[in-house]
Structures are given as structure tokens and as C-alpha cells.
Amino acid sequence: MAGFGGVADMPELPEVETTRRGVAPHLEGRCVTGAVVRERRLRQPVPVDLAQILLGQRLLQVARRAKYLLFEFSQGTLLVHLGMSGSLRITTPGTPPKPHDHIDLEFDDKVCLRLRDPRRFGLMLWTSEDPLRHRLLAGLGPEPWDQRFSAEYLAELASARRVPVKNFLMDGAVVVGVGNIYASESLHRAGIHPARPARRIALLRYAGLVVAVREILESAIGFGGTTLRDFTHNDGQPGYFRNELQVYGRAGAPCLRCGTGAISQRVIGQRASYFCPRCQR
């Protein structure tokens, strides 16, 4: 399907959370015995001395903030972002790398965490400070499930914003984890037109949007959980949430909500956007 390339691999928040749940049980409590960096050129350079930094440290837990994975070690945190095309898998040290397998973190008991990222939009950074105060994380808005993410909060923030609500929703300073796909899906569920200026949306409709965002993301995470790919094998299953999509990538197809009309595709805020002109106002 046109315009569908890469959807399956795109790590939106549900896939990042699914990844976290997939790798954490293999790694938590184990100590690093080595690190292999084959390619340092990610969005920012991987630290030259990554191996020395991590050697001997115990991984306490794998957490998540927005689309960042936080590998919390005894002396600091490894921040990992999967960018557009990144993925993590569990393997054993010495397994021959495939193309774009850039980094291996080797742990006790012959457990290896491998980062693959063909487009290298991902990130792997070390910080010994509070990771939540890191430059890249400090300015982020609430998680979608945070109580702070409410209709009142959105309406207040939106009051000075003329941008389309879709851009507003995708702004990480407003709320995190809503990427291009789920912005389209959430707005469709809430019946809000993606091009509508953010400040021209009533409080009650923002209340509906908050619920829609949470339901869409929860459903995708749950679905990811039930068909959880095996993180100890080489390749993930393609597009586990693809069947869930109501509008994204369905240009011209009938709307599954009103049963009539056809899904429109338009560039809004420099990004492909999908919506039902009949359901969404």
C-alpha cells in the first residue's frame, strides 16, 4: 500500500513500551561484561568510551520516559532512543552481526543486548546525572496517563496556539508519545478535524481527545503484548498493530466509523495526515 512503507517498524510509544517489556526481564539484575560499538554515528555520536563506562555495572531496571528507554545502572543511566528504524533484541555474545547491528551490550550469563538501526536516527547516550533532568528530557510534557494530561491542561496550553491540533498533539512539550500515526488515529476517534486550530477546540472536545489518546495507546500496547514478538530471535513480526489502524494509510477507503465517505489524506504540519471529512470537524 502506498505510503505504508516502514509503518511496521516505526517505534511509536507502544512499540517502545513493548520493547521495554520484552528486553527488561532478560537484563535486569545483570552486570555488563563488555560492549562492542561497530558504528558510533547515530543522531549524536555514541560515547567513545561506552565499554569502559559500563563495564562491571549492574543494570537495576529498564524504564521509559516518552519514547526514550532508560537503562538505569548503578552509576548512571544509558538513554536509548530508537528513532525511526531502531530495534533492540536479545541475543548471545558473538552472534554474527547483520547489517546495521551497530551496538552490542554484553551481560553476565551470556546475554547480549543488540541495537540495530538502519537509518541511524536513534540515540545512545550516557548520563550520570538525574536522567529526567537531562537536556533532552527536561522539557518534555506529561505522559498520556499522567493526571496532568487533562482537558483543562490542553485547553489552557492551546489558548495561544494557532497551529493545527494535530501539530499541537504531536508537540512533545504538550504530551509525549503521540507520533504521526497515533495523532491521526486519536483525532479520528475523538471526531476532531486534524487541521482545526488548537485554540478553536472546546473544553469538552479536549476531554474526549484525552480519553481517545489513552484508549488508542493502551489498545496498541495491549495488542503488542498479546502478539509480543520474541525478543530473543532475530526478526520481529511485521506490523503487529497495523490491523488496528482506522485511518492511517487508508486514503480512499471507507471510514470504519461512519461507514460512508472515504478517508482523506492531506499534508498537515509537514506530515501526512489521514482523516474522515464526515466524522471529523
Next chain:
DNA sequence: AGTGCGGCCTGTCCGC
């Protein structure tokens, strides 16, 4: 301050 755009990359798709 809010807004929009350039740049980073490569796999995929389209047209010739």
C-alpha cells in the same frame, strides 16, 4: 513565544 524549516539517514517506491 510561537512557528516553520533544514538536516540527519537509508529502504522503498515511482517513473523513465
Next chain:
DNA sequence: TGCGGACAGGCCGCAC
């Protein structure tokens, strides 16, 4: 059939 070019996509940093 083969090849080149356009494009997508998250997100930072910059310019206005």
C-alpha cells in the same frame, strides 16, 4: 530490467 531520484519519518536546532 535497471537506474536515479523523490520521499518518509522523529526530533533537534535554528531563524524569523
